[in-house]
Amino acid sequence: MRSAIIEEIYNLMKENGNVYFLTGDLGYDVLEKIEAEFPNRFYNMGVAEQNMIGVASGLALSGKKVFVFSITPFVTMRCYEQIRNDVCFHDLDITILGIGSGLSYGILSSTHFSLEDIAILRPLPNMTIFSPVDEIEARLGMRYFKNHHHPLYIRIGKKKEEIIYKQPYDFQYGKGVIIRPGKDVVIFATGPIIGEALSAADLLKEKNIEAEIINLHTIKPLDNDLIISESQGKKLIITLEEHGIIGGLGSAVSEVIGEYLPGNRVMRFGVEDKPINIVGSQTFLRKQFCLDSIGIMDTILKELKTY
Amino acid sequence: MENNTGLTNLAREIREDIIAAVVPNNSHHIGCSLSIVEILTYLYFKKLRIFPKEPKNPERDIFILSKGHAALALYCILQKKGFFKEKLLDTYDQDNSSFPEHASSGVPGVELSTGSLGHGLPVGVGFALSFKNDKKNNQVTVLMSDGELDEGSNWEAIMFAGQHRLDNLTIVIDLNGFQGYGETKKVIDLSPIGKKISEFGWNVYETDGHNFDELTKTFDGFEKNNRPNCIIAKTVKGKGVPYFEGKFEAHYMKLDQETKDKILSEL
Numbered sequence A: 001m002r003s004a005i006i007e008e009i010y011n012l013m014k015e016n017g018n019v020y021f022l023t024g025d026l027g028y029d030v031l032e033k034i035e036a037e038f039p040n041r042f043y044n045m046g047v048a049e050q051n052m053i054g055v056a057s058g059l060a061l062s063g064k065k066v067f068v069f070s071i072t073p074f075v076t077m078r079c080y081e082q083i084r085n086d087v088c089f090h091d092l093d094i095t096i097l098g099i100g101s102g103l104s105y106g107i108l109s110s111t112h113f114s115l116e117d118i119a120i121l122r123p124l125p126n127m128t129i130f131s132p133v134d135e136i137e138a139r140l141g142m143r144y145f146k147n148h149h150h151p152l153y154i155r156i157g158k159k160k161e162e163i164i165y166k167q168p169y170d171f172q173y174g175k176g177v178i179i180r181p182g183k184d185v186v187i188f189a190t191g192p193i194i195g196e197a198l199s200a201a202d203l204l205k206e207k208n209i210e211a212e213i214i215n216l217h218t219i220k221p222l223d224n225d226l227i228i229s230e231s232q233g234k235k236l237i238i239t240l241e242e243h244g245i246i247g248g249l250g251s252a253v254s255e256v257i258g259e260y261l262p263g264n265r266v267m268r269f270g271v272e273d274k275p276i277n278i279v280g281s282q283t284f285l286r287k288q289f290c291l292d293s294i295g296i297m298d299t300i301l302k303e304l305k306t307y
Numbered sequence B: 001m002e003n004n005t006g007l008t009n010l011a012r013e014i015r016e017d018i019i020a021a022v023v024p025n026n027s028h029h030i031g032c033s034l035s036i037v038e039i040l041t042y043l044y045f046k047k048l049r050i051f052p053k054e055p056k057n058p059e060r061d062i063f064i065l066s067k068g069h070a071a072l073a074l075y076c077i078l079q080k081k082g083f084f085k086e087k088l089l090d091t092y093d094q095d096n097s098s099f100p101e102h103a104s105s106g107v108p109g110v111e112l113s114t115g116s117l118g119h120g121l122p123v124g125v126g127f128a129l130s131f132k133n134d135k136k137n138n139q140v141t142v143l144m145s146d147g148e149l150d151e152g153s154n155w156e157a158i159m160f161a162g163q164h165r166l167d168n169l170t171i172v173i174d175l176n177g178f179q180g181y182g183e184t185k186k187v188i189d190l191s192p193i194g195k196k197i198s199e200f201g202w203n204v205y206e207t208d209g210h211n212f213d214e215l216t217k218t219f220d221g222f223e224k225n226n227r228p229n230c231i232i233a234k235t236v237k238g239k240g241v242p243y244f245e246g247k248f249e250a251h252y253m254k255l256d257q258e259t260k261d262k263i264l265s266e267l
Helices: A002-015 A032-037 A049-061 A072-076 A080-088 A117-121 A135-145 A194-206 A224-231 A249-260 A282-288 A293-305 B005-021 B037-047 B068-081 B086-091 B120-133 B152-163 B193-198 B212-220 B257-266
Strands: A019-023 A042-044 A065-071 A094-099 A128-130 A152-156 A177-180 A185-189 A211-215 A218-220 A236-244 A266-271 B062-065 B140-145 B169-175 B203-208 B229-234
Touching (some): A002 A019, A019 A049, A032 A042, A049 A065, A049 B152, A072 A094, A117 A236, A117 A249, A185 A249, A185 A293, A194 A211, A211 A224, A218 A249, A236 A249, B005 B037, B005 B068, B005 B086, B005 B257, B037 B140, B037 B212, B062 B068, B120 B140, B193 B229
Parallel strands (some): A019 A042, A185 A211, A185 A236, B140 B169, B203 B229
Antiparallel strands (some): A128 A218
16 A cells, blocks of 8 residues: 555656655655655655654645655654644645554554554644555545645555455545445444455354445545434444544544434444553454454444344 | 944834734733844845735745744734734734734734744745755745744754755844743753754854844855854843843733833833
8 A cells, every 4th residue: 555655646746846755764665766756856854753744834835745754653743733733724735644554563563553643633624534445545545635735644554455446436535435235233444454344244244244334534524424324224333443442433433423313322443542562463463452353243243132 | 334223213113013012911922022123124124025915925035933922023014014904903912813922824924823832943944945946046034032942843954954955044043041931041051052053054143133233244144155044143032121121021021001101102
């Protein structure tokens, strides 16, 4: 997914001389082509994220379209006030490329995980949050956002994510996608972890439970209409994300349900609210937090039995 | 040396405007506005290429007030230059005003909303980089406070600007010796500031921030060596109004109606 997005940006930089790319001293084996071809529009800002966002803002205020790149916590938390005051309050054409969504930096440990990014970026005015499921959707989004001139955060995995879409589809800004119909329960999910939801739905089908899977690739603005329409008549409303349980997609969907369909319970899958002291592959870590297909299935079955 | 009487008179008028705009018993940040009057007067009436009727003209020089708490002085200057109708400032610091106490880019002529310190310089660096790459002559000036230099973001920006030789960028440090909760030399003593900044590849000049002859000489005397420029302007907090002059509390002190009237009659 990361390489696909970088390739789309490379193409954009080729056709538009107004596009800048800034990195916080990361991007080995990914950014070399952009650096070589656009030396006056590519800058390694050093390990200095506050300045990176400030410089991006000055560039954008002078009419440039700017991409900033780093590992998610570094490019969102370290420089959060710059994103709030300089980028969002001034509604600038800056795209934050956050690498390593959720637990994808598995063995690098919790300093590199991104489990709070949606929670902190969602309240910022003018901010859009795009969380693609796979390479195909990432490319569709990048092509759409070429003409989006406002703050944008892209929640990017790392590499070799499972391919969910076999071919391009009609991508629409702020509109969720039903990727698997089902009448019993609905799972609203975002990002590459949708793969686990689809496998869980296969397992649930064997138990005669039909799970509808909805891909909410844009977390802000959120597709309220789709959330409301697909939640009605379901035995269970579920959210799934590779993000902390507080403040992410689960919270966002709960706000909509609380407001428009009060009285319905929302069951949120996410990483528990505790420091993480274990490491391992992304697959291993998902299992630890019940975010793998079997964990998801088991938890849903248990929940349905209590009804 | 040319005669700067005109600028001196303007500076006095700006001080009058500052005091006049103050809402009795409400407004603060008066002392820090008074200390930058000469610097702003010099920049806006002599140095910067600006277009009051077209504030966003692409040929304009960029000025960023990074010490956003001194916005009142900037608003008074912009008013005097005709960026907006004079009456607007009658609402300063009042309910539903478009003139907040910290600089707002909603005001014509204000490039960047500031208030949290350490934001202006990185943004100024971005402007300077953009102009340099586009081979444009626009100059970028950022006015900062000395206390503000505690923020690490400034040093990130200082290092980057030195590395990339952004000679179209100038910072002016308003060295009034006070910061939010004490004297700068007692909180974090950065002296000699000039030496620290010059080590990162900048030209550094020291000047009297209230003296137009010195300001002119300094701004006109930049070396042409592809380095960014830093002017350390020694100033007095609350300058020009004895009620505030030289006092740490001038950052927070308010005026009652009687004192306000007295100051105005003396100016």
